[in-house]
Amino acid sequence: xxxxxxxxxxxxxxxxxxxxxxxxxxxxxxxxxxxxxxxxxxxxxxxxxxxxxxxxxxxxxxxxxxxxxxxxxxxxxxxxxxxxxxxxxxxxxxxxxxxxxxxxxxxxxxxxxxxxxxxxxxxxxxxxxxxxxxxxxxxxxxxxxxxxxxxxxxxxxxxxxxxxxxxxxxxxxxxxxxxxxxxxxxxxxxxxxxxxxxxxxxxxxxxxxxxxxxxxxxxxxxxxxxxxxxxxxxxxxxxxxxxxxxxxxxxxxxxxxxxxxxxxxxxxxxxxxxxxxxxxxxxxxxxxxxxxxxxxxxxxxxxxxxxx
Numbered sequence: 001x002x003x004x005x006x007x008x009x010x011x012x013x014x015x016x017x018x019x020x021x022x023x024x025x026x027x028x029x030x031x032x033x034x035x036x037x038x039x040x041x042x043x044x045x046x047x048x049x050x051x052x053x054x055x056x057x058x059x060x061x062x063x064x065x066x067x068x069x070x071x072x073x074x075x076x077x078x079x080x081x082x083x084x085x086x087x088x089x090x091x092x093x094x095x096x097x098x099x100x101x102x103x104x105x106x107x108x109x110x111x112x113x114x115x116x117x118x119x120x121x122x123x124x125x126x127x128x129x130x131x132x133x134x135x136x137x138x139x140x141x142x143x144x145x146x147x148x149x150x151x152x153x154x155x156x157x158x159x160x161x162x163x164x165x166x167x168x169x170x171x172x173x174x175x176x177x178x179x180x181x182x183x184x185x186x187x188x189x190x191x192x193x194x195x196x197x198x199x200x201x202x203x204x205x206x207x208x209x210x211x212x213x214x215x216x217x218x219x220x221x222x223x224x225x226x227x228x229x230x231x232x233x234x235x236x237x238x239x240x241x242x243x244x245x246x247x248x249x250x251x252x253x254x255x256x257x258x259x260x261x262x263x264x265x266x267x268x269x270x271x272x273x274x275x276x277x278x279x280x281x282x283x284x285x286x287x288x289x290x291x292x293x294x295x296x297x298x299x300x301x302x303x304x305x306x307x308x
Contacts, residue, residue, distance in 0.1 A: 002026045004065040004107075006057050006098060007072035009036030011177050012112070012170070014044075015214050016069060016221060021047055028063060032056040034086075035074045040177045057094035058086075063101060067225060068109040070098045073147075075114070077140060077267070078183030084142035091146030092153070099157045102164070110166040110225045111154045113233060115274055116144045117169060125241075125275040128169070128233050139268055151233060158231065166224050171237025171276045175214030175296060176303035186211065189248050190301055193257035194308045203266035205245025210275045212238035213296035216289040223285040230284045237276035238289040254297055 003020050007013040008029030013036065020027050021044060028051045029041060044050045055061055057072045073090045074080040080087040095111065102109035118126045119134030134144045157163040174186040181187075192199045220236040242250075248261050281287045 001066040002028070002064065003067040003069065004028045004030060004063060005069045005071060006030045006094070007036060009033060009038060009041050009052070010071065011040070011175070011179060012173060012214060012217065013069075013071045014040035014177055015175070015218050016071070017041060017044060017050070019218050019222065021049055025049065027051070028053060028065065030055050030057065030061070031072070035076075035079050035179060035182070037179070057097055058089045060097045060100065064105055065107050068098055068102050068107050069112070069221070069225065070095060070109060071112040073112075073143070075143070076179070076182035076184050077143075078181065080143040081139055084139075087142040088146040091143075091150045095150040095153050099153060099163055103157065103161050106164075108164040108166065108225065109154070110168065110221065111150055112221075113147045113151050113167055113169045114143070115169055115171040115235070115237065115276065116140070117148050117151065119144060120271045121273060124273050125239065125277040126235070127277040128235055128280055165231055166227070167232035167234070168221060168224050169233050169235050170217065171235065171274065172209050172211050173214055173217045173237075174211050175300055178300070180304070180307065185209065185244060185247065186300065187304070189251045190255065190304045191308065193251050193255040193259045194301070194305055196257060196259060198262045199248045199252065199259045200264055201244055201248055201261055202264050202270065203244075204263065205248065205261070206243055207266070207270065207272045208241045208243050208274060209247070210238050210241045211247075211293055211296075212236070212289050213291035216291050220281060220285065220287045223287050227285055234281050234284060235276040235278055236281060236287070237278065238293070239276055239278055240293060241275040242293070250294070251297065251301075254294065255301055
C-alpha cells in the first residue's frame with residue numbers, strides 16, 4: 001500500500017515509518033520538523049520506498065494514498081505550551097485537512113488521540129466509555145481539547161461522509177528517539193541520571209503513570225488500522241502502573257547513577273493517576289504489551305547514553 005504518516009519524523013512516527021517500510025509498503029513521511037527530527041529517519045532515506053515531505057498539516061496537501069496515520073502534533077507539555085494556538089490548530093485544522101484528503105481519495109485514516117482526553121480522571125483505570133475530566137481553559141487544554149475535537153471530527157466525517165476512520169488513545173510511551181528536550185519523565189530522569197544530576201520529581205511523586213514501549217505501541221497502531229470491523233476509540237498503553245517516585249528510583253538503579261531525588265511543585269492540571277484499561281484492545285485487536293518495562297528502559301538508556 002501507499003501510506004502517509006503525518007508527524008513521521010517524530011518519536012512514534014519514525015518507528016511507525018520504519019515498521020511499515022519493513023512490511024514492504026511505500027511510505028510518505030510528512031513533517032514540519034517542529035518537534036520531529038531528520039535524525040529519527042535518516043536511516044530510512046536510502047529506501048526507494050520512502051519519501052520525505054516537509055509540510056505543515058494546518059495547510060492542505062494533495063496526495064494519493066491508501067492509508068493515513070495522523071500523528072502530527074507536539075505531544076509534550078513543554079512543546080505544546082510553547083505555542084498553544086499552533087497546537088490546537090494542528091489538532092483541529094490539521095485533522096480537517098487530513099480527513100478531507102482521506103475523503104477525496106477514499107483512504108482509511110487513523111487518528112492518534114491521547115489519554116489526555118480523560119484529563120485528570122475521576123475513574124481509574126480509564127475505559128474508552130469514560131468522557132473525561134478536562135479543564136477547557138487550562139494551560140494543557142490546547143492539547144487535551146484539541147485532541148478531543150480531533151476525535152469529534154473523525155466521528156462526524158465518518159457519520160456524515162462515510163470516511164473510513166480509526167481512533168486510538170495513546171498512553172505514555174517511551175523508547176529510543178524520544179526527544180531529549182521534551183520535558184517528560186522518561187527522558188528527563190534518564191538524562192539527569194546519566195549526567196549525575198539531581199532527579200526532579202514534581203509533587204510528592206505519588207502520582208502514577210503507565211509506560212508502554214514504542215514497539216508495542218506501533219504493533220497496536222497497525223493492528224487498529226487494519227481492523228475491519230471496529231473504528232474505536234481504543235486505548236493503547238501498558239496497564240503496569242507505577243508511581244513517579246518508584247520510576248525515578250528504578251532509573252537510578254538501572255543507570256548505576258549516584259543522583260539524588262529532589263521535589264518541586266506539581267504543574268497545573270497534572271493528572272494524579274493514569275492507567276489504561278486495555279480490555280477492548282485485547283478483545284478487538286488481540287493486542288497487549290509484551291516488552292517488560294525494565295527491558296524497554298535498558299534500550300532507552302542505551303540510546304540516551306550514546307547522546308550524552
